[in-house]
Amino acid sequence: MSTDSSAAPSAQTAPSASASASASTSTSASTPPSQDGSLNGAVVLITGANGGLGREFVSQALARGAVKVYATARNPQDWDDARVVPLALDVTSEADIASVAAAAQDTTIVINNAGVSPKDDDALTTPLDAVRRQFEVNVYGPLAINRAFAPILGANGGGAFIQVHSALSWASMPAHGAYGATKAALWSLSNVLRIQLAEQGTRVLGLHFGYTDTPMTNGIDSPKNDPADIVRAALDGLDQGAFEVTADDTARRVKSALSSPPEVLYPFLVK
Numbered sequence: 001m002s003t004d005s006s007a008a009p010s011a012q013t014a015p016s017a018s019a020s021a022s023a024s025t026s027t028s029a030s031t032p033p034s035q036d037g038s039l040n041g042a043v044v045l046i047t048g049a050n051g052g053l054g055r056e057f058v059s060q061a062l063a064r065g066a067v068k069v070y071a072t073a074r075n076p077q078d079w080d081d082a083r084v085v086p087l088a089l090d091v092t093s094e095a096d097i098a099s100v101a102a103a104a105q106d107t108t109i110v111i112n113n114a115g116v117s118p119k120d121d122d123a124l125t126t127p128l129d130a131v132r133r134q135f136e137v138n139v140y141g142p143l144a145i146n147r148a149f150a151p152i153l154g155a156n157g158g159g160a161f162i163q164v165h166s167a168l169s170w171a172s173m174p175a176h177g178a179y180g181a182t183k184a185a186l187w188s189l190s191n192v193l194r195i196q197l198a199e200q201g202t203r204v205l206g207l208h209f210g211y212t213d214t215p216m217t218n219g220i221d222s223p224k225n226d227p228a229d230i231v232r233a234a235l236d237g238l239d240q241g242a243f244e245v246t247a248d249d250t251a252r253r254v255k256s257a258l259s260s261p262p263e264v265l266y267p268f269l270v271k
């Protein structure tokens, strides 16, 4: 596929992943001083911490000075680091979320990272129950985390949510039919939460990027980002007061096409 910034993704192939993952941040409004995104001294909670990006978030948060990281996962692992507190959390379980919120009252930054991208994800044929399950993990779970932790972040001075979206919040691919819909829904929720939580000084940062080399993309034959670059871009953006990070060329390209008619991003629609 083309890596030309004016080219569009085809129906059969992914928007191209960028070899360079330099961050583009947008700060459409000035960031109030209370919305402190510094990792230095932060207490960070990460969902899906055992995954490809999750592990990077844990290690890079610590490297930037986080004093504690709640590494949550369905099956928490031992991290062999006293600063890492493993906690059991299935983001679809209200009981788990309540128990983690009670245990992690000192949290200042939450990274809503857990997600799924099933192999069978055809919008026309995948059973609706499977589509619903995907929405449970990628949309309702993160929203429930936002609801549980908004008062905690507020009580701790504001802090931030990092919401892990996707380039597919803004572009569609038949191979990822419902997945794109879940990421678009989470993006929309992040937008409204950003407005509502600004008053308490909590920043909501949306993170967008294309294919990245994690277990989620095993078997996908396409150029992929290094997860370390994506996480670095996200945490740089947090430091810089960004509300949004487009962490690779794919995300930047699809976002720039949003104000155009659909045939600009999908030229094959025009016969």
Ligand SMILES: NC(=O)c1ccc[n+]([C@@H]2O[C@H](COP(=O)([O-])OP(=O)(O)OC[C@H]3O[C@@H](n4cnc5c(N)ncnc54)[C@H](OP(=O)(O)O)[C@@H]3O)[C@@H](O)[C@H]2O)c1
Pocket (backbone or CB within 6 Å): 047, 048, 049, 050, 051, 052, 053, 054, 073, 074, 075, 089, 090, 091, 092, 112, 113, 114, 115, 116, 117, 137, 164, 165, 166, 167, 209, 210, 211, 212, 213, 214, 215, 216, 217
């Ligand atoms: N990789 C990409 O190309 C790409 C591109 C754009 C956006 N993203 C997004 O980046 C985020 C991280 O994905 P990744 O690439 O690091 O994939 P990954 O390696 O598959 O990690 C996903 C993590 O989410 C966890 N998870 C799944 N269902 C869960 C549930 N019900 N409750 C709690 N945790 C659950 C998984 O835990 P288990 O180990 O228990 O299954 C896994 O640790 C996701 O939101 C994904 O949609 C990825």
